[in-house]
Amino acid sequence: MNQLCRVMLLVSIAACSLSASAQFAKPEDAIKYRKSALTVMGTHFGRLGAMAQGRVPFDAKAAADNADIVANMAKLPWAAFVEGTDSGDTKAKPEIWKQSAKFKEAADKLQAESIKLAAAAHSGKEDAFKAAFTATAGTCKSCHDDFRAK
Ligand code: ASC
Secondary structure: OOHHHHHHHHHHHHHHHHHHHHOOOOHHHHHHHHHHHHHHHHHHHHHHHHHHOOOOOOOHHHHHHHHHHHHHHOOOHHHHOOOOOOOOOOOEOOHHHHOHHHHHHHHHHHHHHHHHHHHHHHHOOHHHHHHHHHHHHHHHHHHHHHHEOO
16 A cells, blocks of 8 residues: 555545544434434333233233333434434424433433333333333433423
8 A cells, every 4th residue: 555545545534433423414314313213212112011001911021122122222312412403304392402401311311210121121020110111101201291392
């Protein structure tokens, strides 16, 4: 590799890491990404809800699998609430950006409760699972009340 190639390689590596730090090419990509993560989370949370509410029998393995997905999905949406993504195909309220510390606190609460929910599901104890489900659902609801338009 000659010197010019070496320089060009370094420049392209730098350009790639710069665009990666921007995370999303377009505002609508960020909106689609966070809605997708929340949809997957909601789907698996709904399956847990069916067990927590006795609509389907408690199955420890299914509870653990679904709770793991919820705990993983719960990490994802927040990085996609970037500036300039408050309009378009979204129910995100302007408060997300006006009260960003409060929004972060709500996101952190969900993540903390979903980790406890996964631990409870893995314990195989139905009562602990149900209690953790209720606590986690409370974090979904309070964030929606404050930060999601009807
Ligand atoms: C769900 C789901 C939510 C939460 C919320 C809890 O199953 O999709 O957004 O629970 O309704 O209050």
